[in-house]
Amino acid sequence: xxxxxxxxxxxxxxxxxxxxxxxxxxxxxxxxxxxxxxxxxxxxxxxxxxxxxxxxxxxxxxxxxxxxxxxxxxxxxxxxxxxxxxxxxxxxxxxxxxxxxxxxxxxxxxxxxxxxxxxxxxxxxxxxxxxxxxxxxxxxxxxxxxxxxxxxxxxxxxxxxxxxxxxxxxxxxxxxxxxxxxxxxxx
Numbered sequence: 794x795x796x797x798x799x800x801x802x803x804x805x806x807x808x809x810x811x812x813x814x815x816x817x818x819x820x821x822x823x824x825x826x827x828x829x830x831x832x833x834x835x836x837x838x839x840x841x842x843x844x845x846x847x848x849x850x851x852x853x854x855x856x857x858x859x860x861x862x863x864x865x866x867x868x869x870x871x872x873x874x875x876x877x878x879x880x881x882x883x884x885x886x887x888x889x890x891x892x893x894x895x896x897x898x899x900x901x902x903x904x905x906x907x908x909x910x911x912x913x914x915x916x917x918x919x920x921x922x923x924x925x926x927x928x929x930x931x932x933x934x935x936x937x938x939x940x941x942x943x944x945x946x947x948x949x950x951x952x953x954x955x956x957x958x959x960x961x962x963x964x965x966x967x968x969x970x971x972x973x974x975x976x977x978x979x980x
């Protein structure tokens with residue numbers, strides 16, 4: 794996950810500890826500078842390959858999550874290739890992170906590999922640092938997409954793992970046939 798010599802900032806360490814302490818299942822990291830939704834892996838399986846498709850075992854689920862956001866966003870879902878993010882139109886406004894550009898130390902990869910949390914990265918607008926007067930428009934462009942994405946928390950398997958007395962079991966490993974990525978239960 795991290796290349797040798799990679800230094801983790803104290804605030805990042807605090808977030809990592811927090812993520813391990815609470816059984817989050819869904820997350821989104823909001824960035825600026827483009828209009829696209831990316832999903833793990835962000836780091837290429839082959840570090841020398843710059844734009845290499847690097848799917849997780851949960852590729853189908855991540856594509857569904859990313860599409861839930863992209864399809865509900867009025868500009869990302871716009872079919873015009875002559876706009877910011879237009880080069881992602883043929884991909885439906887989503888892309889595997891490493892296929893776009895590979896980088897090490899991303900939170901989406903960390904979440905997938907070290908917690909139960911599935912995270913996508915949302916590039917919410919064309920400006921890396923939007924002006925204050927642009928924020929209202931950016932909020933309205935992303936509001937319904939964020940709500941649609943949050944509703945995805947109800948997808949997949951859910952339930953309670955308990956012993957024969959009905960007591961919940963913490964840290965039970967859940968495996969799904971055909972997906973080589975286990976999750977564990979919370980308390």
